[in-house]
Amino acid sequence: MRLGYSSVAIAMGVLSAAGCASSHAAATPSPSPTVTQSSSTDARVGLSAGWFNAGEAIWNLKKVSENKPAPAFLPKSPAGLSLANSDLTFTGNYAIQGNFSGFTVWDISNPAHATVADAYVCRGSQSDVSVYKNLLFVSGEELGGRLDCGIQGDTATVSPERLRGIRIFDISDIRHPKYIANVQTCRGSHTHTVVTDPNDPNNIYIYVSGSAPVRPAAELAGCSGATPQQDPNSELFRIEVIQVPLANPAKAHVISKPDILAHLGAVEHHGETPADSIAAAKLRAEREAAAARAGRTMPQRRPAGPPTGPVQCHDITVYPAIGLAGGACAGYGVLLDIRDPAHPRRLFAASDTNFSFWHSATFSNDGHKVLFSDEWGGGTQPRCRATDDPHWGADAIFTIDHDSLDFDGYYKLPAPQTQTENCVAHNGSLIPVPGRDIMAQAWYQGGISVFDWTDPAHPKEIAYFDRGPMNKDTLYLAGYWSAYWYNGHIYGSEIARGFDVFDLAPSANLTQNEIDAAKLVHFDQLNVQDQPKLVWPTAFVVARAYVDQLTRDNGLSSARLSAVSDALNRAEKASGADRTSTLAQLATQLDNDAQSSSDSRRVKLLAGEVRALAAK
Amino acid sequence: MSKSTTRAAALGALLVAAACSTAARPSSAATAPVPSNNAPMTPAQMADAHATPYTRADVAFMQGMIHHHAQAVTMAGWVPTHGASAPVKTLAGRINVAQRDEIAFMQRWLRARHEPTPDPLAHEMSGHDMAGMSGMSGMSGMGAGDTLMPGMLTPEQMKQLDAARGAEFDRLFLTFMIQHHTGALEMVQHLLAVPGAAQDADVFRFVSDVNTDQTTEIDRMRKMLAAYDASSHQGTRP
Missing domain, CATH: 2.130.10 (Methylamine Dehydrogenase; Chain H)
Known part of the structure; x- marks a missing residue:
């Protein structure tokens, strides 16, 4: 079975539920949560339509640049998901953007004019991307993803040429990524997460989230979409964990399938x-x-049916x-x-x-x-x-x-x-x-x-x-x-x-x-x-950010805030012992301020920053 | 139960048969299309050439699922007037919106490919008077030769649900919607077993979403049913 549940078992469990007539019970409404309500005057309402010429509304942001997709991923008319740009990852002066048909490497040295450093064609969806040092990891999920990165798809129901899982690239030369390995997984990889272990410098880990149906065991040995009751090695209720040995990333493999959802x-x-x-x-x-x-x-409570719960994670x-x-x-x-x-x-x-x-x-x-x-x-x-x-x-x-x-x-x-x-x-x-x-x-x-x-x-x-x-x-x-x-x-x-x-x-x-x-x-x-x-590195501007926040939320009186700003300005212009003593004195005053402030947490943050500046 | 299984088998046969008829379709490319200069096409060129393949099975799936979803809309439409509890109202409110949007998606997909596009909700006057509809009005034109898609309620089940009120409606609604959703999972399963089906990125994404969303919703509904069933001495967490 490709799908997780035995639908027959589910339905039987449900249909065996005994029912008896009773009056309607009103549920207690849950407390009303806070939601920012829309305003009819919002500038985002009524914007004109268009692909590259749509109307725009912007508030408290500045658009630095907009950059059309690389030619390989830019059709003449909108093409739906097959050419969809997906997630982003960053390394140095580059952003790597997934695309359902590959990925784009953007040179962002000049954010006002991002340029395409490479458009790598490799169909697979969703092409969720992550980096670790010189390695790039790309998710592949769809049935048409191929080991050879071809875009023609793969129509066989069981195929030795299909890739569903994680592709690994060497991006030492980021303008020419090298496809070095892949790890096949049972549901493919919808998304994934690189996990670093503070105690293990030799390996990194990848948590694979697959939300598509489980592939047949004939295509990838050991894949089972049966319920855990039917098959203890079921893929359901688990995530897949890949270990990537940094000394030899081509040896990356699935190391565990923890049943975190069982x-x-x-x-x-x-x-x-x-x-x-x-x-x-x-x-x-x-x-x-x-x-x-x-x-x-x-009636007696009905017997438990097959296990319920989420059978997979998303992100x-x-x-x-x-x-x-x-x-x-x-x-x-x-x-x-x-x-x-x-x-x-x-x-x-x-x-x-x-x-x-x-x-x-x-x-x-x-x-x-x-x-x-x-x-x-x-x-x-x-x-x-x-x-x-x-x-x-x-x-x-x-x-x-x-x-x-x-x-x-x-x-x-x-x-x-x-x-x-x-x-x-x-x-x-x-x-x-x-x-x-x-x-x-x-x-x-x-x-x-x-x-x-x-x-x-x-x-x-x-x-x-x-x-x-x-x-x-x-x-x-x-x-x-x-x-x-x-x-x-x-x-x-x-x-x-x-x-x-x-x-x-x-x-x-x-x-x-x-x-x-x-x-x-x-x-x-x-x-x-x-x-x-x-x-944050210790810096005057960090202290001033806290001062601005205390001004916004009236955490201290305006007279106090003005005095604090003056002291920060004096200290920044001074040097040596003058600066140190000015800051040390300010920190002590702020400790006192914190006791009476309506936002003492922030005053303490400010005092800590000022103390760090004094010690710098 | 056996009825639903039989329907599923029938649908499977239908989809396989449909797939067999795709061999002649020029769009079902098995190898990379090559433009005249023999350079491989870029993904963009391939999209512009409308070379992304789809099969008769994809088309039959979309057409059948439109009718399948329309029945869920009809069922959800009864919730406001049949004395449903607040949790069922919340659930049904979301089902109503979700299945309507998905019908619109499937219709867009079919129309873009100039395939016959069912519109079972077209008879709705304003979209706000679902409860006034007879149970049967949503049942006309089942698609795929008027065979019920897997999990769809029979006319008798629809009558039974429409006649129920209050807690009995809740219980039946959950029970029937689990049956209904389970059928959608079967339809996905059968589609994916057809060679060449769901190669189109939008189709694959859609069936994956149906698979995960409805699995999630089935789980939710089973827990709601279990909660109704649980005896009070077993306690509920505060």
């Missing part, structure tokens, strides 16, 4: 189970009462610095312990009545929160219309509390889109503004939304960019697959339109000091799903 019975927290269980308990009580009145006994974001991963796994968001990267272990699973398909995860830099996205409709459907529920196809933010997840709030793109624009929450990354949790996120044809989720119950949009639909009458697949911050700019991978670069523009929501502080964080390489810990 035995996921009752939902452990939030949403579905609490709400549904309350309703169910009430209903049950009423049914029992009715049965008692009628002199009947309740897994790992945060090695804190030893955790957030797995977005179909109907659940799971928290994983990845301190032993080859053997991740599930700590907790959350569900949510409003979530259709858990898609991706982003941790706050301090690791205290995690934001999950719901890709309701798979990204190909228009789910940001004014008629679409603002809690559906949104982000849900959770606080991580002793290895469990506490729900705080939702965030959905606040501007309604048309029905010819595919739109739902998709890939984003943190923007390293110290003291705040800010991220840029792609919403397909909904554009890019930059928002602040420092207060997890009240996320707030602070910048955006949006284009009108490809076409006003028909939905053509397009829009941003991902929007990621990398070394000072926001890069957007546009499915049909190419590759766009943006800068943050200062505003009341984000000052120049905060932007400049964000630009201090530098990566040599960046895979967003291998989330790096953001660390």
Whole structure:
């Protein structure tokens, strides 16, 4: 069987459920979550349609450049998914952009004019990309992916020439990538995550997420889509972990298939189970009462059917610095312990009545929160219309509390889109503004939304960019697959339109000091799903970013803030002992300020930065 | 149960038969198309030449699935007026939107290829009066020779659901929608067993999405049913 479930067993389990009539029980409505409501005056409403000439709305961003797809990936008329640009990864002055028919290497030395360094043709979908030093990893999932990278497809149901899994390239010469190896996997690779082990410099690991059906064992030995009851080696309820020996990456192989989704019975927290269980308990009580009145006994609970739960994950974001991963796994968001990267272990699973398909995860830099996205409709459907529920196809933010997840709030793109624009929450990354949790996120044809989720119950949009639909009458697949911050700019991978670069523009929501502080964080390489810990170098502008934030939230009186700014200015102009003493004195004053501030956390951050400046 | 299995087998046979008839299709290229100068085509040139192959099985799948989805829309349309609980309302609200959007996708895919395109929801006046429809109105024109697609409710089952109210409606809705979705998974399974089917990137993505979304929704509905079933002394987490 290619598909996971024995459908017969499922249906039998269901049909054997005994039912008895009872009165309707009203469910307790769940508390109303915070969602930014759309405004009819939003500039994103009513933009004109077009492929490369659509109307645009921009707020608190500056478009630095837009770059059409490389000729090999640019058809004369929109071609749907076969030429879709997908995810991004970064190495040095290059961005590598997946395409369902290969990948593009962009030279971003000059972000105002990105140039194509290479357009590598290799069909496979989704071509999710990651880098590690001189290695590039590319996901292959579809049936038409070939070992030889040909684009003609492969029509055999069982084929020795098919590639579904991870392709490995040597990008030592990045303008001429060399295809050196591949690892075949049972469901292919929809996406993957490179996992670095702080304790193992000799290997890296790749978590493979496959969301397509399991391939036949005749094509890849050992692949089983049977239920775990039928076959203990079932591929279901597991992820595949590839070990890549860095000394010999061609020897990469699947090292484990941890069953991180096994035995996921009752939902452990939030949403579905609490709400549904309350309703169910009430209903049950009423049914029992009715049965008692009628002199009947309740039917026995039916025997357990085949195992339920998510059979696979979509994206897994790992945060090695804190030893955790957030797995977005179909109907659940799971928290994983990845301190032993080859053997991740599930700590907790959350569900949510409003979530259709858990898609991706982003941790706050301090690791205290995690934001999950719901890709309701798979990204190909228009789910940001004014008629679409603002809690559906949104982000849900959770606080991580002793290895469990506490729900705080939702965030959905606040501007309604048309029905010819595919739109739902998709890939984003943190923007390293110290003291705040800010991220840029792609919403397909909904554009890019930059928002602040420092207060997890009240996320707030602070910048955006949006284009009108490809076409006003028909939905053509397009829009941003991902929007990621990398070394000072926001890069957007546009499915049909190419590759766009943006800068943050200062505003009341984000000052120049905060932007400049964000630009201090530098990566040599960046895979967003291998989330790096953001660390800021000690700098006056970081202190000033905190001062600006205290000004914004009235964390200190304006007189105090003005004095702090003056002291910082004096210290920066001074040197030696003068500077040290000015800063040391300021830090001590700030320690006192923190005790009476309404935002003492931030005053302490500022005091710490000032103290670090004094010690520099 | 055996009825559904028989239908599945019939559909499988239909898809295989359909695939066999594709041999003559010029679009079913088995090797890379080569332009006149003998240089291999780029992916963009291949797209412009409309050289991406699809099979009769892909077409039959889309046509059949449109009818399959239309029935789910009809079922979901009864939820607001049949005394459903809040969790079922939430679930059905999403099913309603999702299956309508997917019907629109399948219609776009078929129309772009100039294939016959069913439109079973065309009779809707405003799209807001589903509950007023008779159970049978959504059942006309099953496609594929008026055979029920796997998992689709029989006219008797539709009548039974339409007649139910309150908790009984909830239970039947969940039970029948699980049956319905399970049939969609069978349809995907049968399509993927046809040589050359789902080579088109949009088709592959669509059937993968149907597979994952409906597997996820089946799991959700089974848990909802189990919660209704669970005896109160087993307790619920606060």
